[in-house]
Amino acid sequence: MFSKKLAIILVVASVARLWLVFTAAGINSDAFKYALTTERMAEHGLVSGMRGDFFWPYYSVNRRLVVYPFLSSIVYRITGDSILSLRLVSAASGVALIWVLYAIAMELFKQEKIALLSAGLMAFHYEFMRASASVYREVTMALLLAFAFLTFLWTLRAKRTWPLLALLTGLVLFAAFLTRPDGAAIAVALGVTALCVAPGIAWKRRMAICLIMGLAFLALEVPYVLWLKKTSGYWLVNQWQIQRKLTEVQSTRRFLLKEDPVRHATVE
Amino acid sequence: MQLLSNLARQFEQIYDTVDVVCVAALVYLVARGWKHLKGHRFGVLALALPVLSYFLLFTFMAGSRVQERYYRPVLPFFVALSALGLHCLTEDIKNRKVVYGILGVIFVGLMVAGLREPVRAHRRPQTEAGLWLKNHDPDYKGFVLSNYSQPVFYAGMRHFDTIGTEELFLELLARGEPFKYMILDGEMDGKEAWAGQYVVEHDWPRIYYNQERDLRIHENPQCGEQTGRQGRQAPDGPLL
Numbered sequence: 001m002f003s004k005k006l007a008i009i010l011v012v013a014s015v016a017r018l019w020l021v022f023t024a025a026g027i028n029s030d031a032f033k034y035a036l037t038t039e040r041m042a043e044h045g046l047v048s049g050m051r052g053d054f055f056w057p058y059y060s061v062n063r064r065l066v067v068y069p070f071l072s073s074i075v076y077r078i079t080g081d082s083i084l085s086l087r088l089v090s091a092a093s094g095v096a097l098i099w100v101l102y103a104i105a106m107e108l109f110k111q112e113k114i115a116l117l118s119a120g121l122m123a124f125h126y127e128f129m130r131a132s133a134s135v136y137r138e139v140t141m142a143l144l145l146a147f148a149f150l151t152f153l154w155t156l157r158a159k160r161t162w163p164l165l166a167l168l169t170g171l172v173l174f175a176a177f178l179t180r181p182d183g184a185a186i187a188v189a190l191g192v193t194a195l196c197v198a199p200g201i202a203w204k205r206r207m208a209i210c211l212i213m214g215l216a217f218l219a220l221e222v223p224y225v226l227w228l229k230k231t232s233g234y235w236l237v238n239q240w241q242i243q244r245k246l247t248e249v250q251s252t253r254r255f256l257l258k259e260d261p262v263r264h265a266t267v268e
Numbered sequence: 269m270q271l272l273s274n275l276a277r278q279f280e281q282i283y284d285t286v287d288v289v290c291v292a293a294l295v296y297l298v299a300r301g302w303k304h305l306k307g308h309r310f311g312v313l314a315l316a317l318p319v320l321s322y323f324l325l326f327t328f329m330a331g332s333r334v335q336e337r338y339y340r341p342v343l344p345f346f347v348a349l350s351a352l353g354l355h356c357l358t359e360d361i362k363n364r365k366v367v368y369g370i371l372g373v374i375f376v377g378l379m380v381a382g383l384r385e386p387v388r389a390h391r392r393p394q395t396e397a398g399l400w401l402k403n404h405d406p407d408y409k410g411f412v413l414s415n416y417s418q419p420v421f422y423a424g425m426r427h428f429d430t431i432g433t434e435e436l437f438l439e440l441l442a443r444g445e446p447f448k449y450m451i452l453d454g455e456m457d458g459k460e461a462w463a464g465q466y467v468v469e470h471d472w473p474r475i476y477y478n479q480e481r482d483l484r485i486h487e488n489p490q491c492g493e494q495t496g497r498q499g500r501q502a503p504d505g506p507l508l
Contacts, residue, residue: 016383026391032421056417056427101344105351108311113358117351117371124375126382127287128343133387138340146344149318180341182325189321197313248429249436256440 001103005116013098013123017091020133027083030064031135034072035082037064041073042082049073050239051231057248058255060232061239067144067179068137086135093143094132098123100146107153137179144176145186152190155209156198166209170216177221181240187217274331278323284336286346289374293353294346300356312352318345391418393478394453398422400476401449401485413437414451415460419483425449430460448491453483 027035033055041049050066052059068089075085101122105115122128132139148169155165169190176183194201194209221237228236234245246254253259283291297305305312322342326334354374358367386392398419401412405423412425413433420427428437428447441447450472456464466472467486476485 012379016379019383020387024387026388026395027418027421028388028391029417032417032427035421056429097344101348104344105348108314109308109352111355114351114355117354118348120371120375121290121293121347121351121354121378122344124378124382125287125290125343125347126378127285128340129378129382130387131337131340136337136340138337141341142344145318145341149314149345153314176341182322182338182341185321185325186318186342189317192321193314193317197310197317199310248431249433252433252436256436256445257443 001099001106003112003116005112006099006102006119009116009119009123010095010098013129014091014095016124016129017094017132020130021084021087021091024087024133027135031083031086033064034069034086034135034137037062037069038072038076038082038085041070042076046070046073052239052242052251053255057252059242059246059251060254061228061236061242063239063242065137065178065180065238065240067175068140071140083135087133090132090134090136090139093140094128097139097143097146100143100150104146104150104153107150107157141176141179141183144172144179145183148172148176148186148190152193152213156194156201162205162209163212166212167216170213171220173213174217174220177217178224178238181238187213270331271327274327277332277334278327281326281334281336282323282339282346285339285343286350289378290346290350293350293357295353296357297349297353300360301352304356304359305352308352312349315345315348318342319349393481393483394418395422397451397476397478397483397485401425401451404475405448408448410446410448411440412449412451413447413463414453415456415463416451416453419451419453419485423449430456430463432459434462434466446488446491448488450486450488451483452486453481455482 036055037049040054046066049069050062052062068086071089072082072085075088076082079085079088098119102115102119105118106112109115128139128142151165151169151172155162155169158165173183173187173190176186190213191210194206198206225235225237228234228239232242232245234242236242236245242251286294301312319342322339326338330338354371357370361367361370394416395418399422401419401423402425409425411428412420412423413428413430414420415430417427417429430452437447450463450467452464452467467474470489472486472488474484475487477483
């Protein structure tokens with residue numbers, strides 16, 4: 001699934017994104033939290049970065065979801081600059097997404113013209129190009145969702161390896177869920193596609209695909225939920241939910257003044 | 269009524285995410301897809317379902333709080349559908365030169381729009397203010413009260429938000445927590461208005477000013493007296 005024309009698109013898209021990365025003038029409001037998380041993960045390990053007691057508002061677990069800063073922490077070991085690392089992860093995700101979309105279009109329509117048009121529009125979509133040079137997890141999220149979708153399409157087509165591919169889809173969906181919580185919506189869309197839309201597949205296999213994807217997701221989600229309970233004291237489906245249990249002021253009081261957050265429930 | 273308002277908000281955000289070129293291509297897909305995409309019903313449906321799932325999720329769960337970037341994760345699906353619209357357009361136009369001309373204008377136009385200015389150019393003053401503060405006081409790593417986190421991050425200090433934190437700030441100050449600087453960016457109103465009033469009432473001198481964003485850095489006079497830094501001339505404006 002590659003062509004010379006796609007290679008040209010990828011090269012131009014990479015150059016444009018790198019230019020934007022190295023000329024970027026500022027960051028958005030949440031970026032510093034991802035930057036500090038990246039540095040923490042690089043210096044003290046993944047789990048240390050998942051705890052939330054090292055920057056405002058000192059939630060007991062880090063409200064920033066894991067995947068994006070973790071990928072950046074790998075790049076940080078080379079660059080030594082957390083913001084640059086986050087931008088590079090976004091840029092790499094943005095470029096990888098072009099190939100993934102090309103592969104999706106080839107898989108669905110079997111026409112290179114449609115695949116190249118998809119890749120070209122993705123490569124030069126101006127807002128997405130700019131987002132690919134910014135500290136935004138949405139670009140990495142888009143890559144994970146598109147990749148989950150691609151592996152799902154392979155699952156529908158494969159004759160022997162479909163259980164493995166369904167497993168892979170479930171794992172990628174979990175990674176997406178740990179990038180943005182709304183990734184769960186795509187799991188529903190894929191389930192509906194498998195059960196109701198996909199043509200020429202036996203019912204048993206449709207059910208098995210959904211089951212394997214769900215079990216693969218749960219195999220990682222269950223230990224994660226138990227870790228969240230142990231660390232924060234709350235039942236949460238992911239770290240992002242901690243903000244629904246405590247306000248920023250309550251969590252800051254808990255950390256800096258060592259107070260019981262329940263007693264200060266009316267602070268805000 | 270609320271649902272209608274939510275729906276309008278979703279369409280507004282989707283339009284901002286997808287951009288005018290893709291929206292036009294999607295309209296063309298709806299108009300001409302039936303003719304050029306026979307036999308591709310599964311492909312079109314499979315691409316539309318993730319978009320639909322996001323649309324329903326945000327309409328019923330996020331409502332008016334949804335932002336344009338929330339739809340970016342499903343942008344690839346929008347783009348693939350838009351590419352189908354462009355495909356239909358190229359099938360309808362028989363002259364290849366006209367087709368290549370249209371595609372060239374679209375792609376070059378998108379590229380120019382994407383590279384028009386540096387990313388987050390409007391935040392440059394915050395980056396500069398943070399770097400100035402770091403240079404001004406490289407040893408301080410403690411709290412800075414600020415309504416934006418960016419300058420504090422670039423200063424290498426610890427951010428403390430201004431929104432609704434007056435009581436907590438005063439309590440921590442009374443317990444001896446050193447808040448050496450306060451950075452105020454733009455108009456302070458609502459839950460953060462207290463910070464602007466506090467620096468005036470307690471005579472925190474302004475040591476840095478940026479006119480473009482009305483960004484001010486104030487220094488705690490007690491800390492300033494200790495370090496002897498109070499009174500240093502700001503590079504971009506007068507001292508108060």
